[in-house]
Amino acid sequence: MDTHELLALLVRHREQLRQWLDEDQYRHFLAMTERLREVGDDPERAGMAVMAIVRALWPVPDEAGVLAELLHADHRSIVTATTVPTPEAVLAALEELYAAPAAGEPDRTEAETADPIAADPVAADPVAAVIAAARRRLLTVPSRAAAPAGSPAAGDGPADVIVLADPEDGPRSPEFQFDPDTGQPRDIVVRINRILLADRDPWGAADWWLGRNSWLGGPPASLLGRVPDDRLAYAALALVEEGGR
Secondary structure (H helix, E strand, O other), rough: OOOOHHHHHHHHHHHHHHOOEEEEEEEEHHHHHHHHHHHOOOOOHHHHHHHHHHOOOOOOOOHHHHHHHHHHHOOHHHHHOOOOOOOHHHHHHHHHHHHOOOOOOOOOHHHHOOHHHOOHHHHHHHHHHHHHHHHHOOOOOEEEEEOOOOHHHHHHHHHHOEEEOOOOOOOEEHHEEEEEOOEEOOHHHHHHHHHHOOOOHHHHHHHHHOOOOOOOOOOOOHOOOOHHHHHHHHHHHHHHHHHOO
16 A cells, blocks of 8 residues: 555544544554654655554454554565655644544534545545645744845745745745844754755745654754754754755
8 A cells, every 4th residue: 555545544534543542552653653754765664664553553443444454464565565655745644643533522524424535635635635734734834925036035045945835825935934133034044945955845845844853852943043053954964865855
């Protein structure tokens, strides 16, 4: 099974998983799924992470259909068939899994549960839907209208400042990039954005800044001014070297 298909399957059955797994088991399952964020471009590491996820599903009952079948599948074939997921897809799936209601919390409406395809766009187009969800999340952070090229707030080069294409408000630059006193791009942000090739992959760069980073202990954007600049830069460089960007 393709890793994106697995993530879509888990998201589609997130409410049932909350019923089948107790709190400790569900937390363990989430921790195993988090491992997919750290595999880089290594299919072998991705395969091992997928196996850890499958093993975390052991309490799932036999009547769980495809999920139960995963537990009885040839684990070696699962590892060898694993593909490396996009960071955006993993992040979007994790957000859905973390938000799933626990046992006893209100369920979805009858209209939503009547047609799982209509209620859950991930079921119709897993990759596109999870990427769209991740981009919507990135667009919710405080931002400003992107500065014109050549202006001080735009930096000296195209990779200096992240610019995200908001379908409603046009080009936006996340606010964390700017010094609150001067309004200009922070030096360390420019340095890291260049490492992340923010002009080529602004969404990926924004996800790195705003997503949880296990090595740093939190989203890098929230650590600006709180940890040494060189430590932030090293974390970004390590990602690029591991992922071959």
